[in-house]
Amino acid sequence: MAQPDRIHAVTCGELTFDCPCCGKLSRTIFGEVHDPVGSIVVYLCQWTVDGPDHEANVDLLIGPWGDGTTADDRALVSLLYRRSETSFMVIDAEPRLEKVPGLAAVGLARSEVIGTWIAQSAFIVVDVIWHDDPRVADLLAAR
Secondary structure, eight states, rough: OOOOSSEEEEEEEEEEOTTTTTTTEEEEEEEEEEEEOOOEEEEEEEETTTTSOOEEEEEEEOOOOSSTOOGGGEEEEEEEEEETTTTEEEEOOOGGGSSSTTOOOOEEHHHHHHTTTTHHHHHHHHHHHHHHHHGGGGHHHHH
């Protein structure tokens, strides 16, 4: 199969659980964003279904994947999707590392991301996820 000539998202899996603070159903989706060269960013999006009072987390695992790579080769970048404002905000990723055990060695601080190529890349990636992954429609519906 030929690679698409644009950056695109590929869905991988999902899980659901009860929100620890309100008991409502929460959802986490997993996927990959590929570019035409073959680079991959793995993503997780987590939100409470029908819980517009909860923000949604978007975690991006950046760095090389494949044979010979380890978590030490990758970093976590985290964003918060503010439903009420329909906007994203970079947040400190260190507290989110527990959501991706063994997949990244470091969670980048907001100050390490803002104003860098990493921020530009992260916002391109979330735009692709929002465009290509139909599962986010559930998140966008609850505002």
